[in-house]
Amino acid sequence: MNIDPVCGMHVDEKEAPFSYLYRDRAYFFCSEACMDAFSAGPDKYLKLAAEREIAESKREEGGYFSRLLKRLGEHAEKNPPPKCH
């Protein structure tokens, strides 16, 4: 699975009709408009794509921690701390 560096959409390289070779790497696009935009300024879009990737990996981390916290919370609900009477 590839990401269209222009719009950020996921593109299947086997089905994508639009691809562009830049610095020995093939990039895939959802539409001709995205490919044209990329070919007009590949570096700009590659920089944007790199930034988007970083932002997404950060969001993933957030997701992991919020899931972990939720699980810990559920655990505490099902297993209340022992009380001594």
Ligand SMILES: [Zn+2]
């Ligand atoms: Zn696109």
